[in-house]
Amino acid sequence: MKLNILGCYSATPRKNANPTSQVLEIRNHLFLIDCGEGTQVQLRLNKIKFSRIKHIFISHLHGDHFFGLVGLISTFKLLTREADLHIYGPKGLKEIITLQMKLSESWTNYKLIFHELSSKGSECIFEDDKVQVYTVPLKHRIYTNGFLFKEKNYHRKLNITAIEEAKIDMSYYSKLQQGKDVINEDGILINNEKVTFQGKKPLSYAFCSDTMFDESIVPMIANVHVLYHESTFLEKHAKLAISTKHSTAKQAARIAKQADVKKLIIGHYSTRYGSIDEFKLEAKEIFEDVALARDGKVFEF
């Protein structure tokens, strides 16, 4: 699992302070999460192949999280894309995009599939044989979702010595990898765990931005390996965090601690602060394994 931060600042785009966008590589998928203005230039700078993006997740309809989407869709067209593009985001996003395509007479030559979200509860919005994606309803000024990306179980590894001793035919290997018990050459049922090792442990990533401090999300993101939680402000601006429905670095750390996650990444910094180092110091008082998002930074897990 690999997370490439394209932009991690709030509000207005500036040079070297791009609005929210990140690419999660998980089991061969390249999921684009949020798409602020300038995201397509950041994709190029980070050498991410446009054609590998087939799913885009938009948390909410504040500009710093989606104003780059319509341009990216246009660029995909100019690059003669043919593959379907799935877009998951709040109700209204389809109208925004299609209105602009209609007025510019620039319909895409590939299929644009909108999955508009309006549920107040968590729901599974994507699933294939390797990955599931759930919404994490967040509390912000407008309808907002975080996203939880979960790897499904990996195949069990074959214990070849044990398999040969148990006299299991090769044609059963696939079933063994799937965790199933099988019958050996003598017609005896062999317990899967006796002839296989546990596969790689599945990972999970939760993206929570933008949100006020909200403990109700803890059960949903409990025990994830990596949590990205917004921290627009430092604790000295906690009142501002409340009035704008954002979080402080300390609050992000509290959520990470309560959810018992392995690693916390913070971002969505207000541009009012000269340096972002203080965000880390503040969060570390509560939660040890915290990292700062930075535009262009890649995290591998």
Next chain:
Amino acid sequence: MKLNILGCYSATPRKNANPTSQVLEIRNHLFLIDCGEGTQVQLRLNKIKFSRIKHIFISHLHGDHFFGLVGLISTFKLLTREADLHIYGPKGLKEIITLQMKLSESWTNYKLIFHELSSKGSECIFEDDKVQVYTVPLKHRIYTNGFLFKEKNYHRKLNITAIEEAKIDMSYYSKLQQGKDVINEDGILINNEKVTFQGKKPLSYAFCSDTMFDESIVPMIANVHVLYHESTFLEKHAKLAISTKHSTAKQAARIAKQADVKKLIIGHYSTRYGSIDEFKLEAKEIFEDVALARDGKVFEF
């Protein structure tokens, strides 16, 4: 008159190849012309004071000419702008902007005044005591206008020696500057031209992008001091220019020659070309005073 090119490339934004946007400083106005994605970052890089922009002119609704507008409007709000903002552009632009403001629940706290354009003929869309702005209807794939910015006549300069000899009271100086004849202390009518010099010659700037080669615009832009004319392609791609309703560098130069302008600036280059120098060579075969637009370049007249 000062022209600051913020972006002069066509289609998709890339690092150091920004889509169309430019700022014309003319008689204390700062007019923003087109607003592709990334324009607000370019405004910062070019140190242009956001609050001085009060009028934005959008040529047409292809993304590379306006996808940066909604973000700029949002940023004005975050900067607590109070002054009115006038936006001149094709019918439909208001719907695009207001839909996004409605869905993000982010109405501006300043007044947003849309002047939607749909006329097929040229019309005066802005006028004050110093400047006039006219549309220049262009032929492109969708409804498109160029813009003609004309300084009004400057005040005549006072010839103090002649004025004293002619015994004209100081209270008439303002009328003299306006070009009017006045009566002297002896009750005699004094011809204005005898006691004043001609003022500074008024300048004009025509912005023509995007457009196919179209001689019908020549009378409208005849004798302007500076013409910006798109040149998306080189002559070797003339067929592509026809099918996409764009122009070649040579065609831009032909228009400049026919309109007898002082200076031609070309831009809106397709990103297919490694270097843009060839555009200048090609245009120079037809028209001598040609300059290449480059992102960040400032022309002073």
